[in-house]
Amino acid sequence: MADPNLAYLALLLLLPLSILFFLYLIVRPRPVRIPIKNRHVFITGGSSGIGLALAQQAASEGARVSILARSLDKLEDAKQAIRLATGVDVAVFAADVRDYDAVTKAVEEAGPIDVLIVNQGVFVPQELERQGLDEVKFMVDVNLIGAFNMIKAALPAMKLNRSDRGPASIALMSSQAGQVGIYGYTAYSASKFGLRGLAEALQQEVIADDIHVSLIFPPDTDTPGLVEENKRRPQLTAIIAASSGAMKADEVAMKALSGIKSSSFIVPCNFDGLLLSIATAGLSPQRSFLMAFVEVVATGIIRFVALCYQWNWCRSIEKWTLKNRT
Numbered sequence: 154m155a156d157p158n159l160a161y162l163a164l165l166l167l168l169p170l171s172i173l174f175f176l177y178l179i180v181r182p183r184p185v186r187i188p189i190k191n192r193h194v195f196i197t198g199g200s201s202g203i204g205l206a207l208a209q210q211a212a213s214e215g216a217r218v219s220i221l222a223r224s225l226d227k228l229e230d231a232k233q234a235i236r237l238a239t240g241v242d243v244a245v246f247a248a249d250v251r252d253y254d255a256v257t258k259a260v261e262e263a264g265p266i267d268v269l270i271v272n273q274g275v276f277v278p279q280e281l282e283r284q285g286l287d288e289v290k291f292m293v294d295v296n297l298i299g300a301f302n303m304i305k306a307a308l309p310a311m312k313l314n315r316s317d318r319g320p321a322s323i324a325l326m327s328s329q330a331g332q333v334g335i336y337g338y339t340a341y342s343a344s345k346f347g348l349r350g351l352a353e354a355l356q357q358e359v360i361a362d363d364i365h366v367s368l369i370f371p372p373d374t375d376t377p378g379l380v381e382e383n384k385r386r387p388q389l390t391a392i393i394a395a396s397s398g399a400m401k402a403d404e405v406a407m408k409a410l411s412g413i414k415s416s417s418f419i420v421p422c423n424f425d426g427l428l429l430s431i432a433t434a435g436l437s438p439q440r441s442f443l444m445a446f447v448e449v450v451a452t453g454i455i456r457f458v459a460l461c462y463q464w465n466w467c468r469s470i471e472k473w474t475l476k477n478r479t
């Protein structure tokens with residue numbers, strides 16, 4: 154005689170397994186591998202911090218690498234550093250991403266791109282009430298409009314002969330502050346949230362051309378940019394941002410590159426980032442059926458954890474305000 158407990162157990166196992174199988178059937182777009190070796194990787198903001206680490210890793214994996222930034226001096230220094238570390242020469246392009254004509258010229262000179270990494274970014278933290286609109290516009294222009302300029306300039310040649318050249322990637326460097334708004338980051342968070350809208354819509358437009366979009370979400374990362382930022386970061390910004398541990402530029406570059414290679418749409422960089430990505434999954438594509446399963450099962454409990462973070466942040470703001478109000 155069959156044990157009824159066993160029957161319950163079988164049912165209990167059957168439910169998650171069938172959800173898993175269902176997700177395996179339906180996740181779209183399907184994951185693809187995006188090779189790096191012998192391909193043209195073009196990195197904006199490639200002369201410093203995360204971009205420089207990405208350029209170095211891509212070069213050491215056998216890619217043909219181009220880097221773009223404003224200062225030619227910093228580009229030449231980066232080129233030298235990459236040559237020393239890898240023995241590989243990268244091509245450098247001095248242009249401001251806010252200048253569409255300059256960017257178009259650079260992209261034409263560099264030749265058709267297989268992997269475009271839009272990584273340039275500026276961050277000037279400040280309460281909106283105290284921040285000038287010039288700084289607000291600066292961040293939106295460089296971080297968001299700069300991404301539009303780069304993609305518009307690169308896309309036509311990226312699409313050309315794609316079927317002979319294999320799958321391509323457009324990766325955008327967002328930030329955890331592009332998944333949750335943080336005190337002192339009104340303009341910065343808006344620019345980075347903006348990249349998400351751009352990326353979700355763009356992925357639908359270019360999937361038929363075998364182009365795969367990735368959005369990367371690093372926490373605080375030890376770079377020259379962060380050193381500058383820290384000189385004027387409001388205390389509360391630092392307190393709240395410390396909710397996610399800091400990373401090294403090399404670690405972020407490694408996570409980013411492996412996310413790009415596996416064509417992941419959302420690329421978190423650490424464990425808090427993974428929780429954050431599940432909490433904010435929304436209607437983004439998820440190419441991994443395993444991650445899709447984790448999202449389906451864990452979203453409720455992670456929302457609970459997210460509300461605890463909000464509670465904690467609000468408490469920090471209250472305490473800080475009490476202490477600093479005369």
Ligand SMILES: NC(=O)C1=CN([C@@H]2O[C@H](COP(=O)(O)OP(=O)(O)OC[C@H]3O[C@@H](n4cnc5c(N)ncnc54)[C@H](OP(=O)(O)O)[C@@H]3O)[C@@H](O)[C@H]2O)C=CC1
Nearest residue numbers: 198200201202203222223224250273274328373374376378
């Ligand atoms: N460091 C951090 O804590 C985090 C950073 N990020 C994001 O990662 C990206 C890289 O940050 P990070 O490595 O710290 O930055 P850095 O400040 O160290 O480097 C920024 C790079 O972007 C270039 N750049 C800046 N403005 C422009 C422009 N208008 N046109 C072309 N290039 C430009 C810089 O060169 P030049 O000045 O010569 O133009 C430099 O190469 C940014 O998008 C940032 O928002 C995300 C999360 C955390």
Ligand SMILES: CCCCCCCCCCCCCCCC(=O)[C@@H](N)CO
Nearest residue numbers: 276328329330373394396397425428459
């Ligand atoms: C559901 C559970 C969630 C748990 C984790 C939440 C952690 C959020 C921390 C956000 C930190 C934002 C840092 C931005 C860094 C950056 O972009 C700058 N250094 C550049 O300006």
